[in-house]
Amino acid sequence: MYSSPSMDSPVLKKGKLYVVATPIGNLDDFSVRALNTLKNVSVVLSEDTRETDKLFRKYSIQNKQISYRDQNHDRIYPQVKDILNAGQDLAIVSDSGTPVISDPGFKLVSQLADEGYEIVSIPGPSAIISALSISGLPTDKFTFLGFLPKSSTQRKNLLTQYGQLDTTIIIYESPFRIGKMLDEISEALGDRYVVLANDLTKMYEKLQRGKVSELITQFSGKQNKFKGEFVVLIAKKDFK
Numbered sequence: 177m178y179s180s181p182s183m184d185s186p187v188l189k190k191g192k193l194y195v196v197a198t199p200i201g202n203l204d205d206f207s208v209r210a211l212n213t214l215k216n217v218s219v220v221l222s223e224d225t226r227e228t229d230k231l232f233r234k235y236s237i238q239n240k241q242i243s244y245r246d247q248n249h250d251r252i253y254p255q256v257k258d259i260l261n262a263g264q265d266l267a268i269v270s271d272s273g274t275p276v277i278s279d280p281g282f283k284l285v286s287q288l289a290d291e292g293y294e295i296v297s298i299p300g301p302s303a304i305i306s307a308l309s310i311s312g313l314p315t316d317k318f319t320f321l322g323f324l325p326k327s328s329t330q331r332k333n334l335l336t337q338y339g340q341l342d343t344t345i346i347i348y349e350s351p352f353r354i355g356k357m358l359d360e361i362s363e364a365l366g367d368r369y370v371v372l373a374n375d376l377t378k379m380y381e382k383l384q385r386g387k388v389s390e391l392i393t394q395f396s397g398k399q400n401k402f403k404g405e406f407v408v409l410i411a412k413k414d415f416k
Contacts, residue, residue: 188263191218193256193288195281196267197274197300201377201404203234210298211235218264221256223280227271244268249283256284260293267298274302278322278348304346307373307407310383314412317343324349328360335364335410345410351402358392361410369411375404 194213199205214220214237221244222228228241244252259266270279285295308315319338324331324347338345349357354372361368370391372384384391 188261190293191260191263191265192294192296193260193285194265194267194296194298195275195285196269196298197302198228198231198269198272199377200272200301200303200306201375201381203231205301205377206231206235207298207300210300211237213298214239214267214269216265217267219259219266221252221266221268221284223270223275228269231269244284245280246283253284253287256288257291260288272301272303274300277302277304301377303348303373303376303405303407306376307371307383307409308344308346311344311371311373311409312385313344313369313371313409313415315344318346319343320346322348324357328356331357332360332364335361339365339368339410339413342412344412347408347410349406349408351404351406354402354406354408355392355395357406357408358388358395361408362388362392365410365413368413369416371409371411373407373409374402376407378404 194217196210196213198210217239219240219242220228222241223245225241225243231237232239242252242255256266268275268281268284270281273279275281276285289295304320308318319341321334321338324334347357351374358370361370367387367389370386370388372391374382384394
């Protein structure tokens with residue numbers, strides 16, 4: 177544990193929390209600034225230390241890690257504050273991409289912000305932006321819904337609600353539920369134009385475009401052939 181400075185010690189400048197984006201697949205997609213940040217902070221908060229170890233080994237990063245998820249926030253938060261109050265910096269990383277965006281970190285960032293700590297973004301890969309940039313769908317306005325609830329009724333209600341907006345809709349989906357997702361899009365929104373991005377930046381990266389009815393036919397019986405998560409992009413009404 178880190179101890180706070182004593183009352184007799186000079187007032188220390190509080191440390192900063194760095195929110196560091198890491199590669200979404202290809203480990204070469206890692207910025208020099210992100211690398212230097214992870215090397216120089218006192219401790220790295222990792223969603224899964226085993227996943228972060230892969231990045232550490234590739235870039236010869238030798239630093240202490242603490243496993244951090246929203247579920248253990250209450251237990252880890254006092255230790256986080258001790259480190260920052262001792263004037264030492266911290267970084268948070270998720271398994272891939274940008275922390276907090278459908279990944280752990282919201283509770284941490286929100287509470288530290290409320291208490292006046294400085295939080296710094298180290299930008300980098302994001303599956304949302306990567307998929308949108310190559311989708312061919314309108315990019316001027318988009319709505320990100322993250323992972324939808326497990327209830328089919330709730331999912332279809334959300335699709336119906338947000339499908340009325342004049343924006344591209346972006347959703348994350350498991351490879352095991354992608355077929356069900358396409359059926360729900362069809363039932364809630366009709367034969368919309370959809371783009372599916374799978375395993376972005378990896379060896380078997382795949383992008384599929386078409387009306388949802390066409391994609392349903394293509395995916396019939398093939399759900400078990402996919403491993404990585406999907407980014408599902410739904411065009412606004414009357415697009416193509």
